[in-house]
Amino acid sequence: MRAIATEVGVQVGALYNYTPDKQSLLFDLLQSHMSELMDAFVDNPAASPTARLHHFVQFHIAFHTVRRDAVVISSMELRNLEPQNFACIEALRRAYEDRLEAILRDGVATGAFDLPDTKISTLAIIAMLTGVNTWFRDDGRLSLEEVTARYRDMVSRSAGVSERAG
C-alpha cells in the first residue's frame, strides 16, 4: 500500500478512500485483468478452426506482452487471495481456457486438427504462449511479430493441423 501511495503521489491513508482494504484492491485488479482478457478475445466460430487457432495465438501473445505488469501481479499474488476470491479468479481463468478448447474441439470435429486430448493441448498451448512473457524484450533478437509467427507454427504443429485443410 505504501508503494502504491508513493507511486500515485499521495499518503497511505488516502488510498482507503478508494478501497476498503488491500485484499479488495488486489481482487479488483485481478478480476479486471481477467475480465478484460475475456472481453478482448473475440472468436469467430464461422471461420476455419486453423484461422481461429492462429488468431488465438496472436491475441494471447499480444494481450499478455502489453500487460506484462498485470500478468506478473496476477500470477504472483494469486495465492494471496482469500479462498472465495481465489475461486472467482480461477473460474475466469478456466473460462478463458474453455474458449481455446472450443476451437480445438471444433478442429478435431472437422478433421482440421489431430489431437488425442483437447484439454491437455489447451493447457499446453496456453502455458507455451504465456511463457513468452518471461523472456521477450522489445529490443531483443526477434520482433514480436517474428516471435508470434514462430509460436503460431509450433502451436499449429502440436495441434496436428492438417497441411491442406484451411
Next chain:
Amino acid sequence: MRAIATEVGVQVGALYNYTPDKQSLLFDLLQSHMSELMDAFVDNPAASPTARLHHFVQFHIAFHTVRRDAVVISSMELRNLEPQNFACIEALRRAYEDRLEAILRDGVATGAFDLPDTKISTLAIIAMLTGVNTWFRDDGRLSLEEVTARYRDMVSRSAGVSERAG
C-alpha cells in the same frame, strides 16, 4: 522464518544456528534445487536426437512433479533474491535450457528435427512442460505416464520430428 520454525518444531532464534539470515537460506534452497536439476538430467549425446528429446520430456515432467513445493518456491521467491544471488540462479536456469537446446541443435544438424529457431523452441518446450506442474494431480483424469506421453507427442510435433528418422 517463524513458519519454518513452527514446521520444524523449534523456536525462531534456533534457526539462526543453521543460516546467517533468511536471504542465504532462500538462496541455498534455490541453488540446491537448480543444482539437483542439472545433476539429475543425464543426456546421452550418442543416442538419436529424437530419443534424447523424448528423454528430456520424461525427465523434466518427472523431476518437477515430484518437487512441486520446491518449484513453486523457486518461481515465487526468485524476485526476492538479491541481485547477485538472482544472477547466479538465472545462470543455472540458462545452463539447463542450454542442455535442451543442444539436443535440438543436434537434431536440426542431422535432419531429425525441423526447427527454424532452436532458442525459441527451447523456451517454448520448457514452458509447456513446466506448466504441467500447475494443474497435474495424482488423482486426476490421467496418470503421469499418460500425461507424459501426450506431452512427448506434442513436443515431438512442435520440434518437427521427422516421422521416419530415429
Next chain:
DNA sequence: GTCTATAATCCGATAGAC
C-alpha cells in the same frame, strides 16, 4: 478527499541465560 499521527500486528534478527 488528503493530511498527520498512531494503533495493532507481524517480521527478521539479536542477546543472553541455560
Next chain:
DNA sequence: GTCTATCGGATTATAGAC
C-alpha cells in the same frame, strides 16, 4: 544448540484535523 525475551523496523488499517 535451544530457549526466552526483545529490539528495530515494516506493514495494514484507523482516527481525527483540515
